Amino acid sequence: MSRRRQEPDSGAESLSSDEKEVAAGGAEGQGSAEEHPAGEDGFENSSSSSSEEESDAEESDGRRSDEEQEEKELLPHCDESGVNCPPPCEHCRNQNDQKEQVTPRRLSGGQYVVRLDAEGTYQCSLTGLIFEVTGAVKITYSLLSWSKYANLVEKPWIVGGPLFDVHCDSAPALTSIQFPHSLCLSDHGAGMAFRVLHVKGEGAAIEPSADYSASHVKWLVSSLSPVGPLIQSQEPVQYHGAVILYKVVDEHPSLSFRVYVATNNDSFIKDISRAVKHSNKKFVKIDKPPVCQKLLQKGKRYRLVCEPEAEITPEEIEFVDGSLLKLKSYIEVYLEKPDDFTLSLVELESDATVWKAKLRESDWIHYDQNKNEQKRSAVSVKKRKPALSILEEEELRSKKQKTGNTADGIETKILTDQQLMVIAKLFGRQWREIAIECLQMEMKDIEQIQATEEEVNMQKFLVLSKWRDREQSNGTAEALYRCLQEKASYEILQALEGFLARC
Secondary structure (H helix, E strand, O other): OOOEOOOOOOOHHHHHHHOOEOOOOOOOOOOOHHHOOOOOOOOOOOOOHHHHHHHHHHOOHHHHHHHHHHHHHHOOOEOOOOOEOOOOOOOOOOOOOOOEEEOOEEOHHHEEEEEEOOOEEEEEOOOOOEEEEOOOEEEEEEEEOHHHHHHHOOOOOEEOOOEEEEEEOOHHHEEEEEEEOOEOOOOOHHHEEEEEEEEEOOEEEEEEOOEEOOOEEEEEOOOOOOEEEEEEEOOOOEEOEEEEEEEEOOOOOOEEEEEEEEEOOHHHHHHHHHHHHOOOOOEEEEOOOOEOOOOEEOOOEEEEEEEOOOEEEOOEEEOOOOOOOOOOOOEEEEEOOOOOEEEEEEEOOOOOEEEEEEEOHHHOOOOEOOOOEOOOOHHHOOOOOOHHHHHHHHHHHHHOOOOOEEEOOEEEOEOOHHHHHHHHHHOOOOHHHHHHHHOOOOHHHHHHHHHHOOOHHHHHHHHHHHHHHHHHHHOEHHHHHHHHOOOOOHHHHHHHHHHHHOO
């Protein structure tokens, strides 16, 4: 790939202090489990090579389709070949010598694995990462959230692209990694300094980049733990942006949407997906081209416009890269009548349209309440059910709580006590954290259970039982799988898949 060489003295006045380690972390390399969380927030993993290979072979088609749908949400800027890359940009000269494309296999907990058979340079078709290797290797990697490491990113440095945790079974053979970035370099690349944040234990180091291009930042591998690109710029930073839409799913005839304006950064977009998933409301993602046609610039103000008119809150926003923020900002759009409408994101200073989409009732009317996927029968397409019908449906649902519910004519059984005990015994030491984060349990409820029950497996069982009672007719293996799929171990997910197969 033809690249513009990183100027060694670019931004040099502040580098002498920045390039030292922010804090003396743990030893470099593949050390403690804290140094390589498999995925996000240190969930339980099965990272031995044998269990990884087993998990590759045994993942079900249903689970794979769920993960592919998530990839579709997380990677909104793929080209025709499926490669994750910046969109065509009139300002960027996107040099792209052809790399050999590799498609990774997915493991539990959001991990990917590729096996490279020989020396060469390879690009991941899902994440855009580029690996340079000197021989046959197996590389395992996962996308992380920048917000978890926000305290390690100090001014004048800002986030330049997604954060990854990468590991290799033969570390010396992995010589360099190129990370995709979300910036438009235009003609200002010479005024920018690229570095990488290399997380080590509880601290981090800001390390030099070897090179950069219109789409990637190259780093020579020193040791393997979370790494992502940083940038320092003497001029306003311009981003390739994305607008992501979610609609609230409820019984009301009115329409309510969340509109997220983000940098085209997979870590940022994954945070948005997670925030929506863990909201107390149900959402369906609206599939519209997300990539902004004009660049977003930090500090500029933008307005979301709806035609016909709708209630929009806030009326305008000042754009900032929210990668480091735990809470992601969004714009709420409310329409009282369910008519077709058009949304446009407009830059206030120039009145230029940055992004535009036409939304129609067909974009969201077909859905399954449990999965937020397009799965509703054409017979039931009605804008609103009569009040009596809703009451009758609630009564029917109440009768089915002990035997299970039906969806598309197939009975979905509620998890039994015996099945919950199987799952309880598979949980490790982090079961409380997973219960709070994934099952929305309260710490006070867990403490109350622990005060009345000494045996740990029974404590886990009672927490799961409390979740099942709360979910009522939705206390199924499928629902529990969806709640736990990002954090639980492969063994737990495999057990739930087994329960589903017997339904």
